[in-house]
Amino acid sequence: MTIRVRYFASLREKMGRVEDTLVYEDIATVADVWRVVSTGQPLPDHLLCAINLEYAEPLATVRDGDEVAFFPPVTGGMG
Amino acid sequence: MTVILCQTEFSPYAEMDAYQQSMGEAAGRYGATSVFVGTMRDLNLGDAVTQMTLEHYPGMTELRLGQIVAETQARWALIDVLVIHRVGEIKPNDAIVLVAAWAMHRGAAFEACRHIIEELKHTAPFWKKESIRDGERWVENNTEG
Numbered sequence: 001m002t003i004r005v006r007y008f009a010s011l012r013e014k015m016g017r018v019e020d021t022l023v024y025e026d027i028a029t030v031a032d033v034w035r036v037v038s039t040g041q042p043l044p045d046h047l048l049c050a051i052n053l054e055y056a057e058p059l060a061t062v063r064d065g066d067e068v069a070f071f072p073p074v075t076g077g078m079g
Numbered sequence: 080m081t082v083i084l085c086q087t088e089f090s091p092y093a094e095m096d097a098y099q100q101s102m103g104e105a106a107g108r109y110g111a112t113s114v115f116v117g118t119m120r121d122l123n124l125g126d127a128v129t130q131m132t133l134e135h136y137p138g139m140t141e142l143r144l145g146q147i148v149a150e151t152q153a154r155w156a157l158i159d160v161l162v163i164h165r166v167g168e169i170k171p172n173d174a175i176v177l178v179a180a181w182a183m184h185r186g187a188a189f190e191a192c193r194h195i196i197e198e199l200k201h202t203a204p205f206w207k208k209e210s211i212r213d214g215e216r217w218v219e220n221n222t223e224g
Contacts, residue, residue, distance in 0.1 A: 006136075008134060008136055008204065008206060009134050009206035009208070009217060010206070010217040010219075050136075050139060050204075053136075053138050053139040053142050053143075054139075054142070055202070069136060069139070071136070071204060071206070072206065072217070072219070073219065073220070073221075074200075074201065074202065074203060074204050074205055074206060075200075075205065075206055075207045075217075075218045075219070075220070075221055076133070076135075076164065076176070076199055076200055076203045076204075076205025076206075076207075077117050077164075077175065077176045077196055077199050077200040077203075077205070077221075078117030078118060078119060078120070078175040078176060079115070079116075079117035079118070079176075079196075079222075
């Protein structure tokens with residue numbers, strides 16, 4: 001199974017990279033993806049997750065070829 | 080419905096005027112236009128802000144904005160909607176976001192415009208990084224509005 005993992009904003013800076021490509025067989029959920037890229041850390045409560053450009057919950061299922069993203073709370077607009 | 084991500088400075092009023100001129104057969108059908116313009120402030124959390132960088136998630140941003148507008152159009156009777164959002168390097172007093180909603184009546188126009196900007200601020204994948212005197216910092220929370 002191949003998963004593209006992307007990071008944005010302050011998380012991207014903290015990770016020190018913009019993305020990873022995982023080739024694993026034992027990933028079932030978004031939270032599993034996080035555990036692999038963070039070398040075993042639980043997913044922090046404030047982080048948001050997406051699968052294939054749509055918001056996803058930590059226990060959502062990932063599939064071969066998916067793009068998973070992690071990012072901090074969004075702060076667009078103004079006013 | 081039109082959603083635009085803009086890399087360079089834009090005039091929300093010129094864009095609105097041009098868009099309205101090009102609406103064609105909708106002219107004469109709308110009686111109410113509600114407009115929200117968000118502009119970069121030079122002060123945040125008590126610090127002077129000299130510049131800002133707006134990062135986003137290309138692909139997800141366009142998808143999410145399109146979904147927000149479509150959901151809004153399903154909920155209120157609107158004739159058209161225009162959303163423009165800046166990305167990249169931004170200076171104080173630059174327009175960051177324009178939301179314009181055209182409807183037959185003011186209730187739908189006002190409510191839809193407010194709904195779109197609130198949904199955008201809370202769910203569209205944009206992140207602001209401010210330049211202040213002591214360096215740079217990520218904006219971590221939305222303002223109350």
